[in-house]
Amino acid sequence: MDAQPLRIGIAGLNGRVGRLLAEEVPTGGAVLAGGTTRNGQTVAGIDCSVYADIAGLAHHCDVVIDFTHADTVIPHATALAESGTAWVLGTTGLSPVQQQAVDAAAKRIAVVQAANFSPGVTLVTRLARQMAAVLPGSEYDAEILEMHHRQKVDAPSGTALAMGRAVAEGRGIRLEDHIESGRDGHTGPRADGAIGFAALRGGQIVGEHSVIFTSGHEQISLTHRSFDRRVYATGAVRAARWLRARVAGLYNMEDVLGLERPA
Structure with missing residues (x-):
C-alpha cells in the first residue's frame, strides 16, 4: 500500500508566506491539514481547518511550517515537542533563550531551521x-x-x-x-x-x-x-517532505539539499 500523504499544517495561515504555503502544499503532493490564525478566524480563499493555537493544529498534522514571530517560538517549541510533530521553522530574530527552546525541542522532534528556504x-x-x-x-x-x-x-x-x-x-x-x-x-x-x-x-x-x-x-x-516569495514557500514544503523520514534533531537547508555539513 502507498504511504499516507504527508499532512502539513501552517502556522500563520493568513500571512504573506502562509497564503503561498497553502497553495504550494498540495502542489508538493501533501495535504493541507490546517493552519493557525489570530482568534481562529478563517482565511478567504483557503479551504482548511483553522485553529486559534498551535496545540490544536499540531495534533492534526505530521509537520508544521512556521513563519510567524519570534515571540511565538517558545510556546510553539513546547507544543510541537509534546505532540511529537515535526517543525519547519523560518522565523528569524530569535533571542538566545528562544533559540534554546528550539534546541530543546529538537531533542524530541525533527526540526529544520533556516533563515531562508531558497x-x-x-x-x-x-x-x-x-x-x-x-x-x-x-x-x-x-x-x-x-x-x-x-x-x-x-x-x-x-x-x-x-x-x-x-x-x-x-x-x-x-x-x-x-x-x-x-x-x-x-x-x-x-x-x-x-x-x-x-x-x-x-x-x-x-x-x-x-x-x-x-x-x-x-x-x-x-x-x-x-523575485517572488513563492521560492521560500516551495523550499519550506520541500523541507517538510524531507523531514518525514528523519529522526529527532536540528537540521538546516543544506541537509535538505543533500549537502555535506562542513567539517
Missing part, C-alpha cells in the same frame, strides 16, 4: 563560508549588503545575518565579536577582520543579498535576488 540562498551562504575559509580577514574585508521592501521592520535581515555567520564560521571566529552594522557619523577606520553589514529599504523588493570580499587587489561578490 535553494539559491542556501548555496550562496555555503559558498560564502568556503570563501571566507581561504580569504583571510587580515587581507580581505567582508561586507554584506541587503535590500528589502519598505515594510520590513528588522535590519540586518535574518538572511544577511546568516550569511555573516557563515563568513565568521569560515574564519573560525564569532560573528558577535566582529560585526559592524549601522555605521553613522565619524566612525573611524574599518576594524581589521570586521564583518560589515549595510541594509537598504525601498519599494516592494522581495530580497537582495550580496556577500562582498575586497582586498587591495581584487573584489569577489556573491549575489542572490529573490
